[in-house]
Amino acid sequence: MNAKPSFIDDYLTALGVPHTLDYSEQRMTDMPFKTLFGFSKLLEEYGITSEGYMLEDRSEITKITPPFIANTVAGEVIVTDISTDSISYLTEGVTETAPLADFMNVWDGNVLLSYPTADASEPDYPLHARIAFFMRAKKWVLMLCAAVLFIYLSVVNGVFSHVSTVLIAAIDIAGLYITYLLVQKSLKIHNPIANKVCGVLEAGGCDSILEMKASKFFGIFGWSEVGFAYFSVSLAALLLFPKLWPCLALCNLCCLPFTFWSIWYQRFRARKWCTLCVCVQTSLWLLFFCYLFGGWLKAAFPVSINFFMLGVTYVGVMLAVNALMPLIENTDTQTLAHDENN
Secondary structure (H helix, E strand, C coil): CCCCCHHHHHHHHHHCCCCCHHHHHHHHHCCCCCCHHHHHHHHHCCCEEEEEEECCCHHHHHHCCCCEEEEECCEEEEEEEECCCEEEEEECCEEEEEEHHHHHHHEEEEEEEEEECCCCCCCCHHHHHHHHHHHHHHHHHHHHHHHHHHHHHHHHCCHHHCHHHHHHHHHHHHHHHHHHHHHHHHCCCCCHHHHHHHCCCCCCHHHHHHCCHHHEECCCEEHHHHHHHHHHHHHHHHHHCHHHHHHHHHHHHHHHHHHHHHHHHHHHHHCCCCHHHHHHHHHHHHHHHHHHHCCCCHHHCCCCHHHHHHHHHHHHHHHHHHHHHHHHHHHHHHHHHHHHHC
């Protein structure tokens, strides 16, 4: 059985059996026998009995009431609906529909039928559900605290008193999120949002660009790391130190030549487009116009020592992000290795 841990979540949801995502996926990962038989034994813990059948007459599938598991050449799928000429099924959390005849060509005839009892549920479900609720609540509380702190600092330091600085804050947040997605891409961490965004200009373009030598600054720092450091420091300085706003404008001006090189490289050298990279370049130019029309660029001259100290901060944060990248990558690699071994 080559199904991913999320397979059990999809199946229990289809069966209408109460469960929690974390517990169920962990039990699926720790399942000793990676077979449909092993899966059926796991389902017994939830109060679900299962029976496997090999249907010699493939047309008999239309007489089975979904949901059930069918084994195909690509692996197990969860059949959710059957009509006279089509069949719908879940594969890796995505619902697909295919003509019945086409499905029969890839299905090997094996099915697993499951029968939940009236009180079927995850073992200790109330306890696990409470834990899951509090874990979700922690994330929302963290987001709420961040929002309150952002609003407080914006009001106290006058960010809301200028249209330009409001827009600068919004662009910095957007840029920080875009570069966060780029960092995940560079670490090959799966993120469905990043994948969708990257496919806007060219499918696979982001992955191709990030694998090139040019994606490294001095061959050491990934441009995603540089961008993450830039937007994080810029946002923090905007919220905490109003006196540095002109210095932020000058730093932004120094970044603009990179945007020309990046677009030129993607267009003429790589001949591939990284949508996330283009979004970063667009963000830098939007920041430039906000600084320009807000008068902050003009106020940056004569250049003060604060500009150089801000540059030191950018470099320090970039070094810190670069030092953390191997740790994150190793952790993610070990997690993937554990999942594959199990």
